[in-house]
Amino acid sequence: MARPRAFxxxxxxxxxxxxxxxxxxRGASVDQILAATDIRRASLYNAFGSKRGLFLTALRSDRxxxxxxxxxxxxxxPTDAALRRELAATLAERGIDERALGTALLSRADIRREEAL
Structure with a gap:
């Protein structure tokens, strides 16, 4: 019998x-995730399977x-067809259209450019 999650x-x-x-x-290391979440490596892998599994769970979440x-x-x-489908479904579910996504993408790119200066 599996133990209940302690988190x-x-x-x-x-x-x-x-x-x-x-x-x-890609820039988020498992160690950074563990430090931020205050859980053990085994707990992360038992609950989510992998860093990718946690990312997909986060992507599907209300958060x-x-x-x-x-x-x-x-x-x-660009390299993950399954994620593209998941992302398309998430965007449609949230009512985010291409224009809103493009605006957010340009805004984020502008912020990153300013940080680099």
Missing amino acids: DTDEVVAAAVAVFTEHGY ATMDLLLVALMELA
Whole structure:
């Protein structure tokens, strides 16, 4: 019989959203995620299967922000057909059209450019 989880999944997902939003998917290390979520590595893998599994859970959650959707779009969607389908469904479910997504993408790109200066 499996032990009950000693953490709140919603809190872990919220903390992971913050890490992925700040560092991107590729830039977010598992160690950074563990530090932000205050859970053990085994707990993360038991609950979500992988860093990608946690990212997909975060993407599907109510905690997903436009920035997180953009991380998925820019970093993972070009090479991951399953994620593209998931992302398209999430965007449609939230009523986010291409124009809103494009505006957010340009805004994020402008912010990143300013940070680099």
